[in-house]
Amino acid sequence: MTAAIATCTPSATAALQAWRPRTAAAAASRRSCRRRGLPAHAGLLGLFGSGSSTPQLANDEEGEALRAWLEQRGLPPQQLAAVVVPGAGRGLAATKPIAKGEALLRLPLELVLTPAAAQQRSCLRPLLEEAEAAGRPLPAWSVLALFLAEAHAAGATGDWWPYLRLLPEQTGCVLEWSEAEVGWLRGSQLHEAALEIRAAADASWQEMQPLLAAAAQRGLAPPGAFDRASLQSAFAMLLSRLVRLASLGGNSGSSSRGSGSGSGSGSSSSSGGSGPAEPPGTEALLPFADLLNHGPSCTSHLDWSAQDAAVVLRADRKYKAGEEVLVSYGDKTGGELLLSYGFAPPPATNPHDGVKLRLSLRQDDPVRDWKAAALARHGFAPSQLFPLRMQAAPWELMHYAGMCVAEVGSAADADSLAERLFRQDDFPRELQPVALEAVIRACQAAQQAYPSSLDADRAELEALQQQQQAGGGSGSGSSGAAPSRRQQVLQVLIYERQVLARTIFILQQELRDVKRLART
Numbered sequence: 001m002t003a004a005i006a007t008c009t010p011s012a013t014a015a016l017q018a019w020r021p022r023t024a025a026a027a028a029s030r031r032s033c034r035r036r037g038l039p040a041h042a043g044l045l046g047l048f049g050s051g052s053s054t055p056q057l058a059n060d061e062e063g064e065a066l067r068a069w070l071e072q073r074g075l076p077p078q079q080l081a082a083v084v085v086p087g088a089g090r091g092l093a094a095t096k097p098i099a100k101g102e103a104l105l106r107l108p109l110e111l112v113l114t115p116a117a118a119q120q121r122s123c124l125r126p127l128l129e130e131a132e133a134a135g136r137p138l139p140a141w142s143v144l145a146l147f148l149a150e151a152h153a154a155g156a157t158g159d160w161w162p163y164l165r166l167l168p169e170q171t172g173c174v175l176e177w178s179e180a181e182v183g184w185l186r187g188s189q190l191h192e193a194a195l196e197i198r199a200a201a202d203a204s205w206q207e208m209q210p211l212l213a214a215a216a217q218r219g220l221a222p223p224g225a226f227d228r229a230s231l232q233s234a235f236a237m238l239l240s241r242l243v244r245l246a247s248l249g250g251n252s253g254s255s256s257r258g259s260g261s262g263s264g265s266g267s268s269s270s271s272g273g274s275g276p277a278e279p280p281g282t283e284a285l286l287p288f289a290d291l292l293n294h295g296p297s298c299t300s301h302l303d304w305s306a307q308d309a310a311v312v313l314r315a316d317r318k319y320k321a322g323e324e325v326l327v328s329y330g331d332k333t334g335g336e337l338l339l340s341y342g343f344a345p346p347p348a349t350n351p352h353d354g355v356k357l358r359l360s361l362r363q364d365d366p367v368r369d370w371k372a373a374a375l376a377r378h379g380f381a382p383s384q385l386f387p388l389r390m391q392a393a394p395w396e397l398m399h400y401a402g403m404c405v406a407e408v409g410s411a412a413d414a415d416s417l418a419e420r421l422f423r424q425d426d427f428p429r430e431l432q433p434v435a436l437e438a439v440i441r442a443c444q445a446a447q448q449a450y451p452s453s454l455d456a457d458r459a460e461l462e463a464l465q466q467q468q469q470a471g472g473g474s475g476s477g478s479s480g481a482a483p484s485r486r487q488q489v490l491q492v493l494i495y496e497r498q499v500l501a502r503t504i505f506i507l508q509q510e511l512r513d514v515k516r517l518a519r520t
């Protein structure tokens, strides 16, 4: 992990290339990052703490009960079977060789628990419908959380028990962390993201209070079903299992409600300033399909197929019989995965790993309002997070920095500069060095924000790893093979700073080149 900066080749071609003109088509996909020179990823290997590449079939009583329940509810024969994966709980493995592109999972609508389906089955249905009719629908993830809490309280007497009893008791997501553990993230943008996620869960809990009070008054709520702890664990479950089906329903799901604050599998992180609009689709729980574990380099997603009238997964590569099949939970960094799912893959296995860098319009900029309005027209907030990877940054980073540092004389000037930067991808030469310096300063400030030194964190991680190897480690996952939460946090924070250091190094090269060019 330490080699990245030391082995960096200082050449202009290794730079982030934020200045290079881009085509309109490339500009259209402006949320994407450049990726070059990333290490070959280790695929499945990172998953198997035991070093085994053949997961064990989950032939236990609970697995059998789930299989019978799924069959009874119309699950057709699948090419996947539940397996036990050391360090990752359960997973799904191919039961026969699978060709690339093959549809290897089909989950019919009866088994897709959308918010609308949850509302239909909920004991709170009359109240949820009344709230909807009054134009105050509960967010999607709150409806699903209420359903999960109700089904959990029903226990073995409920319809959903064979599914629920297989869900892990602890997900490892940040809603289950202690305050002290959340504090470990201080200095990183992840700290802000963690607090946002926890605040969203608290806000959702508060928001449902009037409905729960009405439910109690009308005798609709089973005793104890909707207490704080049950809802908190339902939110944690959703954070780590909810899947956004981009092709099912509209932005508001199959009912008229919005999609809430959850950020489960496949949904985008909401921690980037005002960021992009919530992606279209419906969030849903997918029994059986939600046993699929995340592969950082996977490109296949679960999605609704109208043609198949089912949620379908297509293989992004071929699989041997017995091999664990993975999906992508989204292009997430280790830190983002840790917050939502309780695990962080080793950075070398995760091509999406990196750090978020915040750039902001200066508070004392006399033309801040003009710039903010101009940025807003291109989808940017006055303060914005940009994802950095080891050798990659979104091209808008420099353009945004250009807006931050430019001197503009009028609102129209701010507009035309933004137009030039973001629409025409035309970066005024004279702005380049100042924008570069601004990004370098932002990276340096981000480095300074971590309360402990990189060396101290590296030493602690190494000591913990040695302890674990010697048998003294305390795994926080479902198996002792998983690294502890502290180890994963350290790994994430160390990598973030390595990416920042590398970015600074590359940008300083670029700055030298730009200044040299300006002199000639």
Ligand SMILES: C[S@@+](CC[C@H](N)C(=O)[O-])C[C@H]1O[C@@H](n2cnc3c(N)ncnc32)[C@H](O)[C@@H]1O
Residues within 6 Å of the ligand: 047, 087, 088, 089, 090, 091, 166, 167, 168, 171, 172, 240, 241, 265, 290, 291, 292, 293, 294, 295, 340, 341, 342, 343, 345
């Ligand atoms: C949608 S569930 C997947 C099924 C889960 N393994 C189970 O046993 O129910 C997501 C959870 O699986 C685990 N997980 C998924 N991918 C993983 C990976 N690559 N490494 C370690 N754990 C993983 C994490 O605990 C995560 O919160």
